[in-house]
Every structure is written in C-alpha cells, then in structure tokens.
Amino acid sequence: MTALAVSVHGLKKAYKQHTVLNGVNFEVKRGSVFALLGSNGAGKTTIIKILTTLIQANEGKAEVCGIDVAHSPEQVREKISLTGQNIAVDEILTGRENLDLVAKLRHLPDRKAITAASLKQFDLEEAGDKPLATYSGGMKRRLDLAMTMLGSPELVFLDEPSVGLDPEARLALWDTIKKMAASGITIFLTTQYLEEAEALADQIAILHEGQIIVQGTLDELKAILPAKQIEYVEKQPSLEEIFLAVTGKKGE
Template identity: 95%
Template sequence: MTSLAVSVEGLKKAYKDHTVLNGVNFQVQRGSVFALLGSNGAGKTTAIKILTTLIQADEGKAEVCGIDVAKSPEQVREKISLTGQNIAVDEILTGRENLELVAKLRHLPDRKAITETSLKQFDLEEAGGKPLSTYSGGMKRRLDLAMTMLGSPELVFLDEPSVGLDPEARLALWDTIRKMAASGITIFLTTQYLEEAEALADQIAILHEGKIIVQGTLDELKNILPAKKNRIRRKTTVT
C-alpha cells in the first residue's frame, strides 16, 4: 500500500479559453490533514472535482488511495467521501432520518446502531429526532459531516466547509474535524482562510492562478515566503 493518499502530477483543466489549473503538482500523506489554500477562483473546487471523479482533467495524472482517478473512477469512489460547500441534508427529515437514509443507500449493516453512534460522535443525540428546520447552520454542517463519515471512508474531501458559519460554529466545526482526523482518516480540506489551515492542517499547499506556488508545513511556509511581498492575508488571498 502506498503511503500517499493523493498524488497529483501536471494537472491541467480549462473551461473554453479560461485555464483553471495549469500544471498542478502536490502529494498528500495518508492519515494527515492537508489544506489547499487559495482565494475564490483559484481552482480549489475544480481540483476536488477531478480528485473525486466528478470531472476529468484535460492533462496530467491524479491518483487517490493509489488508484488512477481517470482509469478507475468507481474504485476511487468506494474509498472516499465528499462534503461540498453547500450543506447536503434533507430539510424535511430529522437528523436521524437523514443518517438512516444515507446508511441505507450505502448498504451498511446495522443501520440503526450506526446512526445512533454517529449522532453521539457528532454531538447530535438530543437533536436527532428533530426536523432540520430547527437546526442551526453549525448543526446542519455537523450532520452533513456525520453523513459523510458513514461507511468509514479512507479519505474525506471537505470543500470550504466553514463558509457561511458564524465564528462560534466555525470553532465547533474545527473541533469536529480534529476528531475526524484523530480517527486516522485522511482529510483533504480546501479553504480561503489561513487561520483555518493553520489550526487544522499538517501540510498546506497554496494554489494561486492555477498553480501550486508552495507546499509545506506552516513553519516551512513562513520560512519560504518573504515576510512583506508574499505574505498570506489572514482572511482570503495570496498577494
């Protein structure tokens, strides 16, 4: 088994005349938290869509859990799970019913037991029987993550999961992600926020204008990037 959860070489993607990814290279170690940091439009979501087999790259090679995403997309999908920017929950159902539905769709055994364990793990036991209309944004995001974790994926992709959350809900989400990482699952996180990458990630790669301009630990990035000219702004962008 390879030690890499993700390996990307020379990845390119364009939409008509607009180049989104222009020769992207990076690697993600198994069992780590990896943050892809960049401003809006940098290409983060496009990279995730390629790695999760939703779209195909124009050029380059990408492997997830040692599997070529272009040649064996179904095998890749068996290994991963994805939480997108939009919270994917059914507002009509209760939290418990949402989890039971996903467990059923994934053909998991002992669905009721798995559901109750998941509600407890994500601090949703008291809210489990309530409709989603009574949930806060942070609670809905935690439920979304709980649904993502069903079936014990090897690799979880989180595409800007804290967008739209208030500061308190964001901190609670970070704590949830830390617990997910502590279970040994590899987490691939995209974010606009340096403080989010700093709080969660073992490795950070900065995506700017379709290219990875630097990758390393936070301390390595601080040593590599000049303090004045290329400082990462705390909230959004690379300048």
Template identity: 60%
Template sequence: MSIPPTEPQVEQPAIRVRGLEKSFKQVTVLRGVDVDVARGSIFALLGSNGAGKTTMVKILSTLLKADAGTARVNGFDVATQAADVRESISLTGQFAAVDQVLSGRENLVLVARLRHLKDPGAIADDLLRRFSLTEAGNRRVATYSGGMRRRLDIAMSLIGNPPVIFLDEPTTGLDPEARIEVWQAVRELARGGTTVLLTTQYLDEAEQLADRIAILHEGRIIVNGTLDELKRLLPPAEIEYVEKQPTLEDVFLTLVGAATDKEQR
C-alpha cells in the same frame, strides 16, 4: 544461503497528483499541479476565488476529467478506476446537503440504507455520538443551527467509512462558534485515521487544522509545506525591538502578490 533484509515499505500517499491540467474553453484553471497528501493527515488547499480549488476537488472525486496529468486517490487512478475511487471517498460541498424535514437520525439512517449497510440505526446512533448530536438526533434538521447542520452533513459523508474525505470550503457562511464546531469535527476525523483534503479561503482555518498547507494561485501550487515551513519563508518583523513571527496571512499575501507581480512582468 543468507536471505537479504527486506527493505521497509514506504506507505503510499492517500492522494497523489502529477501534472494536473484543466481548461474551460479559453480559460486555463489548472496549470500542472503536483501534490501528495499523506494518509491520515489534514491537507489544506488555500486559494482565492477562481484559483482552481473546487476544480481540483471535482477531478479528484471523478466529477470532472482532467485535460492532462495523473491523479490517484487511495491507490486508484481517477481516470481509469473511477468506480474504485468513488468507493474510497466522500465529498462534502460548500452547502450542507441534508433533508431539513427529517430528523438528524433519519437523515443518517436514510443514507445508510441507500448504501445497503447492515444495522443503519446503530450506524446513525454512533455518528450522532461522535459528532455530539445525540441530544438533537430526533429533532427536525430545520431546527438545527448552521454548525449542527454542517456537522450532520460531515457525519453523513462518513457512512461507509471512506478512507478519504474532501471538504470543499466547509465553513463558508458559518458564524465563528459554528466554525469552531466544524473544526472539532474535522480534527476528530483525522484522529480516526481519515485523510482530509480541505479547501478554504480562511487562513486561520488552515492554520488551526492542517498538517500541511498548499497555496494554489492562478492554477499553480506556489508553495507547499507545514505551517512552520511556510512561516520561515518570511523574515520575522522587528517592532520596537520585539521580534514578531509572520502569520500565515502574511505568508499568503506576500507569496500571492509576488506570483502576480512575476506574471505581469
């Protein structure tokens, strides 16, 4: 009796969204969004203000209920298994949620104790090291720069080792040096196997960080692919016989403009 070969199991995505819809009274924010996010990857969701990025993150993190469609995070349905989803994720909003009176280490220890984890001091010290904050660990957070506060905020969100983290416009209001510090922290997350869904308005941020990029425009995903795939959507420009590859900014503005023109016809 021969045993048939086992078929290789396809790893399920960390996040799977199908037909997601959401409206607030007469305003439709999401209009049937479909997205898959691979495990251990950085997925950037690009869009202008009001495109629906934060609404989508709130639905995926169980803070809002969708009107239609389905979404699964780490294998759990956000509507029927909300508690399991919350145990699998961490959410970092647009502003650092840190206590400025406490030191960086005290902030981390406090969160670890609230989560009833063993040896919160060791957890805090490890995260300070990972995010290059050891020397500043005993200083009050009020003395930190914007980039340091944001890195501490992200470090706090990792307590408990959630497999999925949502970063909602994490570099808003930061200066260029602080943004680079946060980018390094995000790359470190992905190298450690954490799945990162990043929303941003900064095209260079997505270009620097993301394995895949989706553009959300007026509640719909109008394109989803790698940076190279998106660049191939536009022909290279020739300037004085020198071929110029399109930037992500060129792709974004062209696609959003085309989508707007199509809807206005």
C-alpha cells in the same frame, strides 16, 4: 498500501478558452490534514471535482488511495467521501432519518446502531429526532459531516466546510475535524479562512494562477519570509502574511 492518499502530477483543466489548472503538482500523505488555499476562482473546487471523479482533467495524472481517478473512478468512490460548500441534508427529515437514508444507500448493516453511534459521535443525540428546520447552521454542518463519515471512508474531502458559519460554530466544526483526523482519516480541506488552515493542517499548499506555488508545513512556509526584526516582542508571520507575499497581492 501506498503511503500517499493523493498524488497529482501535471494536472491541467480548461473550460473552452479559460485555463483553470496549468500543471498542478502535489502529494498528500495518508492520515494527514492537507489544506489547499487559494483566492476565489483559483481552481480549488476544480481540483476537488477531479479527485472525486466528478469531472475529468484535460491532461496530467491523479491518483487517490493509489487508484487512478480517470481509469478506475468507481474504485475511487468506494474509498472517499465529500462534503461540499452547500450543506447536503434533507430539511424535511429528522437528523436520524437523514443518517439512516445515507446508511441505506451505502448498504450498511445494522443501520439503527450505526445511526445512533453517529449521532452520539457528532454531539447530535438530543436533536436526532427533531426536524432539520429546528437545527442551527452549525448543527446542520455537523450532521452533513456525520453523513459523510458513514461507511468509514479512507479520505474525506471538505470543500470550504465553514462557509457561512458564525465564529462559535466554526470553532466547533474545527474540533470535529480534529477528531476525524485523530481517528486516522485523511482530510483534504479547501478553505479561504487562513486561520482555519493554521489551526488544522499538517501540510498547506497555495494555489495561484493555475499552479501550486508553495507547499509545506506552517513552519516551512513561515521560513519563506524574511526574519522579523526583534524590538520588544518577536512576531512570527501569520499565514495571511505568507499567502499575500507568495501570491504577490500584498498591498492591494
């Protein structure tokens, strides 16, 4: 088994005359939380779509769980799960019925037990038999993640999962993601919330103008900026300051 969950080399993607990705390179270790940062339109979702076999790159090579995404897309899909920006739940069904439907589609055995365990894991037991119309946005997102986790995927892609959530729901989501990562699942996260990457990620990469311009741990990224002058209190650079500095957007 390869030590890498994702390996991307020379990835390029263009839509007609518009180049989105222009030679993207990065790697994601198994069992880690990897955060991909970038402004709107930077190409984060395009990378997710390529890695999850929804679209194909024009050039370059991408492997997920050691499998070439272009040559063996069906094998890749057996290893992964995806939670997109839009919450993918059926508003007419209850939480339990949503989970049961996904379990059935994945041909999982003992669906009743699996569904009950999932509701408990994601703190949705009391709401399990209530229609989705009664759920808050945070509860719907937790159910979405619960559905994503059915079938024990090796790698979970979370494409801006906290968009639209209030601060309390966002913190609850972070706690859920931490628990997912602690179970050994690799998490590939895209986000515009820089504090989200600070709170969750083992490795952070910044995508800008079609390329990865920097990648490393938070401490490694902090080292990019000049040391802060110590007066009374030493203030470490925030991820937001690092992002603005490396993308050249500081002061705009």
